Amino acid sequence: MQNINIFRVMEGRGVRINKEVVDQEIAYGEGRMNQLRRELNGYNPLSHKDLKTLLIDEMKLPILPDRLTPAGKPSFDKNAMKDYEAILENNPAYANGPWGSVASNILEYRGWHITLSLCYKKFSDLVGPDGRLRCDYWLHGTKTGRTSAHDPNLQQIPKDGNKIWNRNIKRAFEADEGYVLLQVDFSQGEMRLATRYAKQPNLTETFQWNRDMWGDMIAALNRPKAQCKTLTYAKMYGAQRNKLRLILGGDDPDQFITDWEAYHDRIVAFSNKVYEVAKKRGYVRYWTGRVRHLPDRRDARLAFNSLLQGGLAEIVKSAMIRLYNEVDNPECRMLLMVHDSVIFEIKREYLEQYITQIKQVMSRVEDEFETNVPFDVEEEMWGLDAA
């Protein structure tokens, strides 16, 4: 079976939508947006112009030098608004004014705008008469070889959130009667691939012994998990020294970076080699033979990330072929794919046995790709309230 046919089957199946939850959230969200707009004196939080008039001209807040848009204008995105919120809270001149909650109002308005227009309203418009929502996958939708999804883009539905505007998103999806929705992810797939390519001994051991990668890194580098994640992802994306310092903030970032690079010495050396080779050739070749041509061969920083992002996408697509051939059936249907995870609709009474089988088949990467680093997967139930 080829991927194109598998995706065609998945597009045909779609996923069931809970119309009550969707309608309820639309009504509530629209009400909140109207109220917030009134509290903001009619200023439109979606208009950069309005926000400049309100925040800079009227409220006399400063333009934040570290918070500029690519075009060099003051940014009012959520990071900037957090800074403004702190300024407002710490300054009595503002606290006693009429704009006490202006920052949180703007953030909530924009949060609802995104959730309603991209999720709930889209779901409502696009859901079929049978109550199922179908997106459109583009198998060639990205430069790296990942798949993209459209109408709606189900690859960007918010995670269950602490934020009120997307706290109920997952409740909008439901399984058929007697079934459950299960997501299965390749965990730390890109780091496993980097470890496999670079033959990084300590990480190879971490993965072979099925230890927690973050736990080992935290212990070795003596830094909090959030910092370890930030730096690790930034390195996988090819961030340069200045950018690393900026995103890590205070607390001796240079020492941290040095320690990280020592702990991942083989990966660092390998990424440098990928850079050199890609610069010479103008492209990078994945394990399947697929190539990504660089948009500008003088700048090969993209190469390492493409090798990981694209190479993992090839691993996931291979896994989907095995899953379709060996597992998929009316009791256990593949419905959706989100980059490094696959979402299934499974008959509840056989759930445990299918979890075992899916994990075994999905992680059997060595069928196509020789590796001594295991590619483990983790399962997660959708809709925990499903009794």
Next chain:
DNA sequence: CAGATCGTTTTT
């Protein structure tokens, strides 16, 4: 007015 670009949000 149509189409392009900007700024913002969300995901892996």
Next chain:
DNA sequence: CATGAAAAACGATCTG
């Protein structure tokens, strides 16, 4: 000159 990957999609605003 500066540089953090890949995307979708909305509304507001700019451009021809």
